[in-house]
Every structure is written in C-alpha cells, then in structure tokens.
Amino acid sequence: MTATQIPYAWIATPLTRRPAPAVNAPVVSQTGGAVGYSTSVASITRYGLGAPSIQLETACTADPANLATFLTTYQATPRPRQPVMQLNLIARSDAECLRILAVGFAQWVQITGAPTRWPPGATNFIVQGIRHVMATDQRIVEWQTTALIGTSPTAPGPWFRWDSSSWDGTDIRPF
Amino acid sequence: MTWDGRLKFYVSSADPDAVTPVWVEFTARVMDQLSPLETRFGRTTELDDTEPGTLQLILNNADDALTFGNTSSPYTSWWGPGRKCWLTERVTSAVTQDRFTGYIQMPEEFVATEGIEQRVMVTAVDRLGRLDQARPFISTVAAHVLGSVRNASLLYYWPLLDQAGDLVDVVGTVPLTPSISGRAAGTTSSAADQLAAVLYQGAPTLPGDDVPSVRLVPGVVAGQVAAITSASANIVLHSLSSGQVATLAGYLNLESYGIVTGNALRMNLQSNGTGSGAADIAIVSDSIGQHFRLNLSGTVTGTIDSPDGSANATGRWYALGARVGFGPDVFELWVDTNVYPGTMSASPTGLGTFGALVSPFGSAAHMQVYTAAATDFTNADFLAQRTVALYGLGRQTTGQRVASILGYAGVPSAEYATTVDTGTAVMQPATLAGQDPLTALQDAVRTEQGLIYVDGSGNTHFADRRTLYGI
Numbered sequence: 001m002t003a004t005q006i007p008y009a010w011i012a013t014p015l016t017r018r019p020a021p022a023v024n025a026p027v028v029s030q031t032g033g034a035v036g037y038s039t040s041v042a043s044i045t046r047y048g049l050g051a052p053s054i055q056l057e058t059a060c061t062a063d064p065a066n067l068a069t070f071l072t073t074y075q076a077t078p079r080p081r082q083p084v085m086q087l088n089l090i091a092r093s094d095a096e097c098l099r100i101l102a103v104g105f106a107q108w109v110q111i112t113g114a115p116t117r118w119p120p121g122a123t124n125f126i127v128q129g130i131r132h133v134m135a136t137d138q139r140i141v142e143w144q145t146t147a148l149i150g151t152s153p154t155a156p157g158p159w160f161r162w163d164s165s166s167w168d169g170t171d172i173r174p175f
Numbered sequence: 176m177t178w179d180g181r182l183k184f185y186v187s188s189a190d191p192d193a194v195t196p197v198w199v200e201f202t203a204r205v206m207d208q209l210s211p212l213e214t215r216f217g218r219t220t221e222l223d224d225t226e227p228g229t230l231q232l233i234l235n236n237a238d239d240a241l242t243f244g245n246t247s248s249p250y251t252s253w254w255g256p257g258r259k260c261w262l263t264e265r266v267t268s269a270v271t272q273d274r275f276t277g278y279i280q281m282p283e284e285f286v287a288t289e290g291i292e293q294r295v296m297v298t299a300v301d302r303l304g305r306l307d308q309a310r311p312f313i314s315t316v317a318a319h320v321l322g323s324v325r326n327a328s329l330l331y332y333w334p335l336l337d338q339a340g341d342l343v344d345v346v347g348t349v350p351l352t353p354s355i356s357g358r359a360a361g362t363t364s365s366a367a368d369q370l371a372a373v374l375y376q377g378a379p380t381l382p383g384d385d386v387p388s389v390r391l392v393p394g395v396v397a398g399q400v401a402a403i404t405s406a407s408a409n410i411v412l413h414s415l416s417s418g419q420v421a422t423l424a425g426y427l428n429l430e431s432y433g434i435v436t437g438n439a440l441r442m443n444l445q446s447n448g449t450g451s452g453a454a455d456i457a458i459v460s461d462s463i464g465q466h467f468r469l470n471l472s473g474t475v476t477g478t479i480d481s482p483d484g485s486a487n488a489t490g491r492w493y494a495l496g497a498r499v500g501f502g503p504d505v506f507e508l509w510v511d512t513n514v515y516p517g518t519m520s521a522s523p524t525g526l527g528t529f530g531a532l533v534s535p536f537g538s539a540a541h542m543q544v545y546t547a548a549a550t551d552f553t554n555a556d557f558l559a560q561r562t563v564a565l566y567g568l569g570r571q572t573t574g575q576r577v578a579s580i581l582g583y584a585g586v587p588s589a590e591y592a593t594t595v596d597t598g599t600a601v602m603q604p605a606t607l608a609g610q611d612p613l614t615a616l617q618d619a620v621r622t623e624q625g626l627i628y629v630d631g632s633g634n635t636h637f638a639d640r641r642t643l644y645g646i
Binding site: 001023031032054055056058059060063082083094097110113126127128132134135136144146149174 | 218
C-alpha cells in the first residue's frame with residue numbers, strides 16, 4: 001500500500017482534530033455460536049469504557065475472539081486523527097485537483113509538510129467516506145478518515161507474512 | 176445555472192433498471208446559486224456500516240415541467256421518484272469524472288410565487304440505497320431461484336413455504352389452492368378437510384433454506400390424497416416454439432410413498448397443440464422397488480424410470496426435475512445429481528404448459544416451471560440450485576457472498592464483476608428470508624470487517640480487509 005501525499009497547505013481550515021475513541025471491551029458474537037471478549041483494563045481505567053457490539057456471520061468459531069483481541073490490541077489507545085478533512089479545489093491547479101479527486105475509499109493518505117507539532121498519527125489516515133460540495137463559487141472535497149493500524153502511527157503494519165515473518169516477531173497478525 | 180458547463184446533470188426517461196438509460200439533460204435547471212450540489216458516500220469509522228450514498232440538489236421548476244402529475248409536462252410520462260440520475264464533473268479540459276449515479280427519491284416541490292419561483296428539491300440515493308428499498312428476499316433458496324433466471328425463462332414459481340401460508344406464484348399469476356380428493360372413489364371432501372390437509376407448521380426445511388415448506392397429509396377419509404393445484408380459472412396455455420423446452424423443477428420430502436400412486440409433482444402439458452397431458456414425477460412401487468418415474472401423458476407419451484428412491488425414498492429431500500421439449504426432442508428425468516434420458520412415442524410438434532399440481536404425502540418446496548430455450552435453464556443450473564438448497568451458501572467467502580447477494584438483487588454483473596474483492600472470512604449459511612439486500616450485504620461486509628461503497632459511475636465496490644489494511 002502506498003500513500004497519496006497531500007501537502008499540508010492544501011488543507012482547508014478550520015480543522016477539527018478528535019482522537020479515535022478507545023475500543024477496550026468489544027463484544028464480538030458469531031451468529032448462533034461463540035462470543036469473543038477482550039478487555040483492556042488499563043484502557044478502561046484511563047479512557048473510560050468503549051465496548052462496541054459486533055455480530056459476525058462467520059463460519060469460523062475463532063473469529064470473534066480474534067477480532068476482539070485485534071481491536072483491544074490496536075485500538076485500545078485513542079489514535080490522533082482528523083475525523084473530517086476538507087480541501088478546497090477552487091484554490092488548486094488542475095493537476096492538484098486530479099490528485100485530490102483520485103483519492104478513493106480505503107486509501108492511505110499522508111499529509112506532507114505538516115508542522116512538527118502535529119502528532120505523527122494525524123498526518124496519516126485511511127479515507128472511509130467522501131463528500132463533494134459543488135457550486136459556482138465553491139468546490140469542496142471532504143474526507144471522513146480513520147487512523148492507520150500498525151506498530152507505527154505513520155505506516156500500516158508491518159503485517160505478518162508467512163514467507164518472511166516469525167511467530168515470536170513483531171509483525172502484526174491482522175484479523 | 177452559472178457553472179460554466181463544468182457539471183452536467185441527467186435523468187433517465189427509461190425504466191430505472193433499463194440496460195441502456197435514455198438520458199435527458201437537466202443541467203440548465205440546476206440552481207446551484209441557491210444551494211450547492213452535495214454528494215456523500217461512505218462511513219464515519221471502520222466499525223460503522225456504510226450508509227447509502229446520496230445526492231442533493233435543487234432544480235428550477237418555474238414552468239411546472241417537474242411538477243409530479245402535471246399532465247401537460249413534456250416529462251409527465253416518466254418524471255418521478257425511482258428514475259435513474261447521473262451527475263458528471265469536468266475536472267480539467269481533458270478529464271471528466273462521474274460524480275454520482277443513483278436513483279431519485281420522492282421529489283419535494285416548493286412554490287413561492289406561482290409560475291416564477293418554483294423549485295424541486297431532489298434527493299437521490301446510490302445503488303446501496305436502492306437495495307435498501309428492494310423487495311425482501313423470500314428465502315435463501317428462493318433468492319437463488321429468482322436471482323438466477325436467464326431470459327425470463329421462469330414461467331411459474333411457487334415457493335410453497337411456510338410464510339404467511341402462501342402458495343402464490345411469485346413470477347406468474349397462477350396461485351395454487353389446496354384440494355383433497357379420494358382418488359379411487361373420485362369423491363371430494365369438505366373445504367375444512369382441504370385446508371386441514373395442507374399444513375404450514377411442523378414441516379421440514381430444506382437443509383440450505385431458512386423457511387419451512389408446506390406439508391401435505393392424506394385426508395380424513397381413507398384413500399383421499401391432499402394436493403395443491405392451480406385453479407382452472409387461472410390456467411393459461413403457454414405455447415413453446417421449436418427449440419424450446421419446458422422444465423419442471425422442485426423438491427420433495429416424502430413421509431410415505433405407499434399413498435401416492437399417481438403424481439407427486441406435475442407440470443400440465445398440451446402436446447401437438449391439442450388435448451390435455453402432463454409430465455408427472457411420481458414415486459412408484461413395482462417389481463423393481465420404489466423409485467422415481469417420469470411419466471409423459473397426452474398426444475405424445477413416454478416413461479422414464481430411475482433407480483433412485485428405492486432404499487430411502489422417505490425422510491429426505493430429493494431435488495427433482497422433468498424436461499420435455501421439441502426441436503431438439505428432449506425428454507429427461509433429473510433426480511439429485513443424476514440425469515436419466517428417455518424417448519417419447521413421437522416427436523412433438525408443439526408444446527404448451529399451463530399450471531401445476533403437487534400431491535405428495537410429505538413436503539414439497541420451490542416448484543418451478545421454465546419454458547424457454549434449452550440453454551436457459553440447464554441441468555447445470557438445476558445442480559447449482561440444488562447446491563444452494565443443500566448448503567445455503569455456506570462456506571462462501573465474504574466477497575463471494577457479496578457477489579451472490581448483488582446478483583440475487585438483480586444488479587447487473589458489469590456493475591460489480593471486477594470491483595468486488597474475494598474476501599478472507601468464510602461465512603455461515605445465509606439466512607436471507609425477510610432480509611432486504613442491503614442488510615444481507617452489510618452482514619457480509621461486517622463479517623469481513625471490510626468496506627462496501629458505490630463509485631460515481633454506479634459500480635459497487637467491496638474492499639476486503641487485505642485491501643483495507645494494505646496487506
């Protein structure tokens with residue numbers, strides 16, 4: 001996965017930043033089967049309870065526990081992010097507009113040239129939703145974003161791979 | 176409209192599901208100076224379900240052309256909710272992108288000054304929104320039956336399920352009605368007996384289905400047999416031309432074969448344009464034991480005996496099919512995975528189908544009559560349907576499930592064939608009864624922890640977690 005790089009100067013202000021809520025006690029159910037729990041007491045104590053309920057139609061009885069563990073492992077700590085990021089296309093050149101409009105769902109975006117005070121995680125995110133506003137005097141693209149999942153907040157993974165990872169290594173075993 | 180030709184907005188005058196939309200441009204009516212056009216797609220967090228994408232805009236209606244129900248409007252024959260719409264944006268002189276393709280919801284009309292300041296606020300939803308408003312599935316197997324039809328070949332389809340006690344024909348217009356008769360004596364019993372003979376509770380369910388079937392039991396008088404049959408008032412002859420075949424398909428779970436001496440599943444046939452006849456699949460008992468037989472009666476006759484059913488005809492589901500046609504002269508009995516060909520007494524010169532009858536002592540489900548070219552409902556289609564009836568889409572990956580649901584919901588394959596990831600999670604058998612297609616899709620997407628969305632061109636995408644995580 002490669003990131004689309006968007007310069008910091010393109011971001012419309014005001015910008016709202018709100019960390020992703022902690023997920024520290026998910027309840028994941030397999031329809032007609034197992035229920036997976038995973039609890040991070042330290043996270044609950046510090047950030048309060050975040051206990052989403054998720055229903056899976058999976059055939060694999062291990063999936064609920066795996067997903068619950070995955071969530072508390074990588075989402076029990078709030079991750080910096082901008083839930084919504086706006087870009088004003090009227091101020092951009094044709095080539096710049098094309099780069100912004102080429103960003104699709106599930107795509108990794110990296111903000112370049114951000115102030116050093118920005119948390120590293122806030123400059124990297126995945127696009128989950130897109131809103132377009134179009135009129136004579138305005139052309140706005142707005143992304144709904146979520147934080148990356150990885151050992152570093154600035155890159156996804158590294159993911160566990162059979163041909164290169166080891167069981168006692170640090171590579172992430174994804175749900 | 177002052178955006179210098181950058182955006183264009185069209186509404187199709189054709190049916191929303193037409194293969195080729197007929198676009199009528201409404202760009203000049205768009206009042207972006209009053210309210211900008213706005214599209215929304217996607218979701219807020221990775222644990223949310225994707226909401227249907229939306230488009231909002233305001234159209235000028237000073238001439239009342241978009242006033243719904245205005246018979247003097249040039250658009251009166253087609254304008255209204257449900258129509259397909261399309262928004263494009265010219266990004267550069269060389270690049271134009273589709274920004275939204277969807278379906279108009281109920282338009283809202285504003286009249287400030289009659290004939291001068293009149294507007295219509297249009298909200299449209301994308302394919303996901305349309306699937307959210309689609310007819311719920313009858314059952315998992317019914318979804319496959321209805322979603323796998325090619326070239327309108329399915330003439331009649333009676334699901335025969337325990338759902339509101341209905342025996343309706345969901346494709347044609349021939350409902351079945353309960354009846355009970357004493358075959359040997361030729362007598363009929365009371366209406367109360369007839370209703371009591373068809374039971375909607377306690378009947379078994381096909382292993383891959385999620386709604387129990389109807390159960391037929393013998394009448395209170397010895398020798399009486401329960402049946403559900405098409406009423407004569409609803410019988411319509413459908414002539415088959417050369418090169419076409421009539422195919423009967425259905426499922427039986429017999430409790431006893433001794434009582435059924437005649438037909439268990441019947442497709443009425445008129446051969447060579449005259450008289451009456453039928454293709455009956457029966458379980459018969461003779462010198463070779465109990466077995467399924469296909470009997471063709473009428474002007475052209477024939478019999479096919481299969482060895483199936485001898486050892487365990489009762490207490491299990493059989494998938495059964497009968498196929499009769501001319502030019503080529505086709506005469507086959509299908510029992511589960513076996514195909515038994517037979518010969519007819521003469522080459523039929525014409526065939527017609529008109530109704531059905533079900534009379535086992537036991538349960539029947541998903542009775543279908545196809546009349547079309549031999550390639551429109553083949554034994555391969557029958558076997559694929561049987562697989563769903565046995566396993567209910569179990570062990571599909573999430574991507575396969577998404578593709579199945581989209582296909583069952585009638586989405587053209589071109590809109591998702593190359594945009595749906597395989598998926599990594601393996602799913603349980605589906606339980607589609609009563610679910611709308613979007614709910615069924617979201618079950619699969621949630622199981623994957625993936626993402627589903629519709630792009631500006633109207634194509635449905637499914638990103639599995641390998642794509643989302645960038646693995």
